[in-house]
Structures are given as C-alpha cells and as structure tokens.
Amino acid sequence: MLSQLVALAIPSPDQGVWHLGPVPLRAYALCIILGVVVAVWMGERRWVARGGQPGDVQDLALWAVPFGLVGGRLYHVVTDHQLYFGDGNDPITALYVWRGGLGIWGAIALGALGVVIGARLKGIKVLPFLDALAPGVLLAQGIGRWGNWFNQELYGRPTDLPWGLEIDDAHRPYDYVGADVVFHPTFLYESLWALAGCLLLLWLDRRRRFAPGQLVALYVMVYTAGRVWIENLRIDSVQYDDLLGLRLNSWTSILLFAVALVCFWLLRRRAAQEGAAAPASAVGDGGPEPAGSEKAVDAEPGDDRS
Numbered sequence: 001m002l003s004q005l006v007a008l009a010i011p012s013p014d015q016g017v018w019h020l021g022p023v024p025l026r027a028y029a030l031c032i033i034l035g036v037v038v039a040v041w042m043g044e045r046r047w048v049a050r051g052g053q054p055g056d057v058q059d060l061a062l063w064a065v066p067f068g069l070v071g072g073r074l075y076h077v078v079t080d081h082q083l084y085f086g087d088g089n090d091p092i093t094a095l096y097v098w099r100g101g102l103g104i105w106g107a108i109a110l111g112a113l114g115v116v117i118g119a120r121l122k123g124i125k126v127l128p129f130l131d132a133l134a135p136g137v138l139l140a141q142g143i144g145r146w147g148n149w150f151n152q153e154l155y156g157r158p159t160d161l162p163w164g165l166e167i168d169d170a171h172r173p174y175d176y177v178g179a180d181v182v183f184h185p186t187f188l189y190e191s192l193w194a195l196a197g198c199l200l201l202l203w204l205d206r207r208r209r210f211a212p213g214q215l216v217a218l219y220v221m222v223y224t225a226g227r228v229w230i231e232n233l234r235i236d237s238v239q240y241d242d243l244l245g246l247r248l249n250s251w252t253s254i255l256l257f258a259v260a261l262v263c264f265w266l267l268r269r270r271a272a273q274e275g276a277a278a279p280a281s282a283v284g285d286g287g288p289e290p291a292g293s294e295k296a297v298d299a300e301p302g303d304d305r306s
Contacts, residue, residue, distance in 0.1 A: 016150035027150035035140030042136030063118035071110025075103025127213035142194025156184025156233035193226035211271035220260035
C-alpha cells in the first residue's frame with residue numbers, strides 16, 4: 001500500500017538551477033521575483049482605484065523589496081545560526097541568499113518599515129497604502145513558496161496521503177535517508193492557503209468598508225492562522241523547534257495573530273469614535289483631495305479593488 005502511495009506522490013524537481021551561459025538562473029530567486037511582480041501589479045491597480053497616483057507602488061517597492069530581503073535573511077540567520085556559525089561552518093555562506101533561507105517575519109517587518117519610510121517621503125498615508133497592498137503581498141508569499149519545492153526544503157513529516165512529496169536522500173534528515181516514504185508538501189499547503197487568503201481579503205474588501213489598517217490586520221490574522229498548523233507539520237531543524245511543545249515560528253504566529261486581532265478592534269473603535277465626533281457639516285468639506293496625498297482616503301464599497 002505504501003509503495004502505491006509513493007508511486008502517486010508529487011515529484012520534486014531534479015534541479016533548481018539552470019545556466020544561461022555563465023549566468024545561473026535559480027528557481028528560488030525566480031519565484032521570489034515573480035511574487036514581487038505580482039504584488040506590485042495588484043497593489044498598483046488597487047491603489048489607483050482608491051485614488052492613489054500611478055507609480056506610487058513601484059516607487060515604494062524600491063524601498064520595501066531590499067528592506068524585506070535584508071530582514072528576511074537576518075531572521076533566518078538568527079533563528080538558524082547553527083547552519084552558518086560554529087565548527088565546520090563557513091560564516092560567509094550566511095550572505096548566500098540565492099541558496100534559499102528567507103524568514104517571512106523578518107521580511108514582512110523590514111519590508112513594512114521600507115514602505116513606511118518611502119510613504120513618509122512621498123506624503124502618502126501609510127495605513128490606506130498597506131491596505132491596498134495586503135492581498136497582493138499574501139499572494140506573493142504563496143508564489144514564493146514554490147521556490148522551496150525546487151530547493152526540496154521546508155517539507156513536512158512523512159505521510160501516507162496520496163499527495164505526499166518525494167524528497168531525494170540528499171535533502172532528507174539522516175533518519176529518513178533510504179526510507180520508502182513521502183512527506184507532507186508544506187510548501188503547497190502554504191501556497192494554497194495564501195491564495196485562498198488573498199481571495200478572502202478581496203471578497204471582504206468589496207463587501208464592507210474597513211477602517212484604514214483593518215485589512216492589513218486581517219491579512220496578518222489570515223496568514224498566521226494557517227502558518228500555525230503548517231509550521232507544526234515541518235521536520236526541518238531550527239533553533240527552539242520545541243518550545244513548550246511548539247516551534248518558534250508557531251509561537252510567533254500565535255503572538256502576531258493576537259496582536260493583529262487587538263489592532264483590528266482598536267482601529268474599528270477609533271474610526272467609530274472619530275466618525276461620531278466629526279460634525280455633519282465636515283463631511284465633504286474642502287473638495288476632492290489630491291490622489292495619493294496625506295489626505296487620501298479609501299475607496300467607497302463597490303469600487304474596483306482588483
């Protein structure tokens with residue numbers, strides 16, 4: 001029975017690097033780049049539909065992408081420092097981003113910081129801008145996960161499900177080398193979760209009016225809710241991989257979900273208080289605001305939000 005399931009398993013790619021002359025094309029990097037392109041394209045459409053200036057998203061991406069890459073790599077190196085430092089390891093390999101290894105929490109944190117800096121310089125309100133980006137960023141994360149498939153990394157424990165993932169012995173933990181087993185394709189689980197989350201955010205955004213920043217809070221809650229159970233399927237070794245029964249990334253997800261939930265409630269409460277305090281005559285005063293300016297507001301429900 002097990003051999004039949006293995007025969008039905010998802011195969012892993014034979015290679016993740018192709019050479020165009022002397023130039024290596026790495027699937028991991030291509031997946032990340034494709035995700036960034038999709039996030040910028042979707043974010044641009046949504047931002048312009050909300051009254052923003054064309055080109056704002058591309059301009060701020062020049063801040064967000066490098067900040068996100070640095071943050072993602074720093075988080076990975078800190079939480080998996082045993083791979084780069086100590087006996088038998090070469091610390092310089094901590095800089096080899098093209099080999100894989102980007103911690104999503106560091107990428108999101110410093111990427112968001114890059115957006116904040118760029119938005120301040122351009123005079124753009126940060127929360128509405130992040131709301132416009134949120135669904136595309138979630139979709140980009142799902143696309144980027146396919147790079148882990150090419151690298152045969154970050155898979156889950158053995159499974160007897162028909163969609164188990166084949167992993168070459170060279171990429172397996174020592175205990176599973178030579179074993180006739182397949183593994184949970186956690187890259188696929190997270191990719192599908194991200195796609196579903198993106199569609200959910202778009203659907204909710206079309207059907208109700210959120211206070212600025214609430215869609216970002218929803219994005220964090222959706223992603224972390226999936227990350228908790230997906231993370232606990234994984235068997236790759238990380239620092240603090242059994243912290244009170246859960247992996248470090250699971251605890252991080254739980255904490256961020258709680259913070260996002262509180263922020264979602266506080267943002268709604270603040271918006272309700274500000275709406276109740278505003279005099280009726282203030283509605284619409286001053287004429288239309290410049291698109292993308294510090295006074296730019298969200299689009300009304302029903303507008304094209306891609």
